[in-house]
Amino acid sequence: MILIIISLITFINCDCIPYGIRLSLGHYYSALNDINNYMTLTFNSQNICLDYVVQIITVSSIHNIQVNNYQLLNMTDIYKDSENMIHYETYIYDVKFGQFDGLIEGKQYTFVIFWENTIISGPFYFSVPSKSLNYSSKFIVMGDLDSNWNLNTSKQTFDWFKNQITQTTFYDGIIYLGDMAYDLEDDNCIVGDNFLRNISLFTSHFPFMLTFGNHDSGKNDEFVYIRKSFATPRISEYDNQIKYNDFYSFQVGHAYYVQFHPYKIAYGNKDETYFNYTLFQMEQELRRIRLYENTSWLIVYNHYPFYCSNPDDGFCKDHYKKMKQFEDIFIKYHVDLCLAGHQHTYERDEPLAYNKIAQFDKYENNTYTNPKAPIYIVEGAAGNDEIMPDNIYPPKFYTKFQAAGDGIGILEIKNETHLYFEHRMSINDSIVDYLWIVKTKIVPDDDDDKVKDSIPIWVWILIGVGVLLIIALVIYCVLQNKKSKQTHDEFI
Ligand SMILES: *[C@@H]1O[C@H](CO)[C@@H](O)[C@H](O)[C@H]1NC(C)=O
Ligand SMILES: *[C@@H]1O[C@H](CO)[C@@H](O)[C@H](O)[C@H]1NC(C)=O
Ligand SMILES: *[C@@H]1O[C@H](CO)[C@@H](O)[C@H](O)[C@H]1NC(C)=O
Ligand SMILES: *[C@@H]1O[C@H](CO)[C@@H](O)[C@H](O)[C@H]1NC(C)=O
Ligand SMILES: *[C@@H]1O[C@H](CO)[C@@H](O)[C@H](O)[C@H]1NC(C)=O
Ligand SMILES: *[C@@H]1O[C@H](CO)[C@@H](O)[C@H](O)[C@H]1NC(C)=O
Ligand SMILES: *[C@@H]1O[C@H](CO)[C@@H](O)[C@H](O)[C@H]1NC(C)=O
Numbered sequence: 001m002i003l004i005i006i007s008l009i010t011f012i013n014c015d016c017i018p019y020g021i022r023l024s025l026g027h028y029y030s031a032l033n034d035i036n037n038y039m040t041l042t043f044n045s046q047n048i049c050l051d052y053v054v055q056i057i058t059v060s061s062i063h064n065i066q067v068n069n070y071q072l073l074n075m076t077d078i079y080k081d082s083e084n085m086i087h088y089e090t091y092i093y094d095v096k097f098g099q100f101d102g103l104i105e106g107k108q109y110t111f112v113i114f115w116e117n118t119i120i121s122g123p124f125y126f127s128v129p130s131k132s133l134n135y136s137s138k139f140i141v142m143g144d145l146d147s148n149w150n151l152n153t154s155k156q157t158f159d160w161f162k163n164q165i166t167q168t169t170f171y172d173g174i175i176y177l178g179d180m181a182y183d184l185e186d187d188n189c190i191v192g193d194n195f196l197r198n199i200s201l202f203t204s205h206f207p208f209m210l211t212f213g214n215h216d217s218g219k220n221d222e223f224v225y226i227r228k229s230f231a232t233p234r235i236s237e238y239d240n241q242i243k244y245n246d247f248y249s250f251q252v253g254h255a256y257y258v259q260f261h262p263y264k265i266a267y268g269n270k271d272e273t274y275f276n277y278t279l280f281q282m283e284q285e286l287r288r289i290r291l292y293e294n295t296s297w298l299i300v301y302n303h304y305p306f307y308c309s310n311p312d313d314g315f316c317k318d319h320y321k322k323m324k325q326f327e328d329i330f331i332k333y334h335v336d337l338c339l340a341g342h343q344h345t346y347e348r349d350e351p352l353a354y355n356k357i358a359q360f361d362k363y364e365n366n367t368y369t370n371p372k373a374p375i376y377i378v379e380g381a382a383g384n385d386e387i388m389p390d391n392i393y394p395p396k397f398y399t400k401f402q403a404a405g406d407g408i409g410i411l412e413i414k415n416e417t418h419l420y421f422e423h424r425m426s427i428n429d430s431i432v433d434y435l436w437i438v439k440t441k442i443v444p445d446d447d448d449d450k451v452k453d454s455i456p457i458w459v460w461i462l463i464g465v466g467v468l469l470i471i472a473l474v475i476y477c478v479l480q481n482k483k484s485k486q487t488h489d490e491f492i
């Protein structure tokens with residue numbers, strides 16, 4: 001009897017062990033500016049387990065937050081009438097914390113998860129990024145990662161994270177450029193479930209800011225598992241239950257980040273309503289940022305690169321054509337950097353406008369000064385079993401640097417004028433490429449054009465008259481010179 005009770009308790013206990021512990025930046029960083037949602041913490045359990053408490057520990061205080069929000073993700077139900085039957089259920093919990101819980105932006109904390117008064121997970125250190133414009137931020141940038149361990153491709157990246165965490169390195173977050181697990185809903189969602197358990201290693205420390213890739217779509221192409229499993233600082237007006245997480249933006253320090261999800265556009269643009277809506281959202285948001293926010297840097301990310309060098313992938317041939325209307329507004333609103341994954345390598349390109357190298361004042365020592373169009377970077381090399389190219393691709397005219405093999409990017413916004421990016425190899429943490437973008441004029445706006453426009457007409461008339469006078473003078477001098485030369489010749 002006692003044995004049965006003990007095993008029953010163990011069984012329940014096991015069902016209540018939280019897994020897939022993941023932070024994401026909350027609505028404080030979006031336009032909602034909610035001071036009580038610096039962070040959203042999400043985790044799963046196999047059963048409904050109420051009684052979770054998240055404890056946040058600061059140097060001088062301890063704050064307990066009861067976890068009240070949960071939802072059942074019933075994939076069995078979602079696929080019940082389809083040919084792709086799945087059997088999978090999980091419970092997803094989320095909890096928000098912020099100023100109300102004693103957190104201060106720019107500071108560092110630790111959290112643990114209690115269940116029935118026992119520590120069941122943690123401790124995990126994390127930092128709360130600051131929106132203050134004088135805050136220097138540091139994000140990890142990566143994409144296309146699995147955790148299948150079959151070919152050891154992703155393992156190097158997981159080991160890299162292990163080292164970072166052992167050294168207690170702080171990052172403001174991870175910009176995840178799409179495609180995960182390969183694929184999330186495979187094998188009755190066990191692949192996805194394992195992936196969540198595995199990435200917990202780093203998502204429990206660094207807020208995970210994702211975009212969706214083609215491998216994340218699920219069998220019904222509706223991205224159900226990924227939509228439900230991850231929190232983002234989406235603005236509710238952008239979303240309904242179907243388009244959940246397709247578009248969001250957030251600010252940290254001097255940068256604004258905008259994420260979008262052009263899956264349907266990338267694969268055929270059959271849905272014009274969706275195209276129009278996504279474009280409308282993007283334009284509205286970029287305009288708002290440039291008009292009302294004081295941030296210098298504007299960074300856009302999605303899974304599908306507009307520009308890349310893989311000759312075997314149609315995306316690298318003409319994706320920019322499909323995305324032309326997006327490129328129009330990226331250029332119009334002075335987007336500085338476009339990040340994408342999809343190619344399983346690292347690639348850094350020139351500043352580009354419509355498949356041509358755009359203007360910049362100077363390029364020296366990996367430093368662009370005042371580029372006039374976005375610089376494009378592909379970071380899809382975090383490691384996956386699908387394919388990891390051994391070599392780089394033949395460079396295109398705009399390819400500045402490529403690296404093959406497992407790697408991740410680090411993006412640092414130093415201040416209003418200096419942005420730094422580097423690519424590191426997972427295996428030995430060596431920096432193989434870096435880039436600076438420097439602005440000597442904040443928001444590289446159309447200053448030059450404005451100056452031209454604002455010169456009054458009488459100045460132009462005056463300049464015209466002046467030029468005419470000079471020409472007349474030159475002609476006069478030449479004629480005089482000829483005359484004197486002739487006179488001179490006559491004397492010989
Ligand atoms: C999940 O959905 C299936 C199919 O609709 C249903 O049989 C099952 O009871 C559901 N699970 C829960 C916990 O509601
Ligand atoms: C940054 O600005 C905030 C106010 O926005 C100020 O409180 C803080 O002291 C500043 N930090 C530094 C390092 O200048
Ligand atoms: C990570 O995933 C692998 C398989 O994909 C699985 O065997 C392993 O148990 C997972 N790790 C954790 C900590 O759950
Ligand atoms: C993966 O790594 C392990 C040890 O780290 C090794 O035993 C195994 O052969 C490797 N597998 C492949 C496919 O390289
Ligand atoms: C999408 O936008 C274009 C251009 O503004 C317009 O011609 C078209 O009718 C729109 N399509 C839909 C389905 O709204
Ligand atoms: C931008 O700066 C102006 C002038 O300092 C200030 O009034 C405004 O509130 C700032 N906007 C934001 C979104 O911080
Ligand atoms: C670029 O690097 C070279 C060699 O390290 C150095 O001499 C030069 O001053 C650098 N230029 C700038 C603008 O930093």
Ligand SMILES: *[C@@H]1O[C@H](CO)[C@@H](O)[C@H](O)[C@H]1NC(C)=O
Pocket residue numbers: 414415416417418
């Ligand atoms: C901005 O950061 C760069 C690189 O760290 C530094 O050289 C420069 O002095 C900084 N500018 C200001 C105004 O702090």
Ligand SMILES: *[C@@H]1O[C@H](CO)[C@@H](O)[C@H](O)[C@H]1NC(C)=O
Pocket residue numbers: 405425427428429430
């Ligand atoms: C780090 O690893 C890369 C990729 O294997 C290699 O090219 C590079 O030489 C290594 N660097 C160091 C410092 O070991």
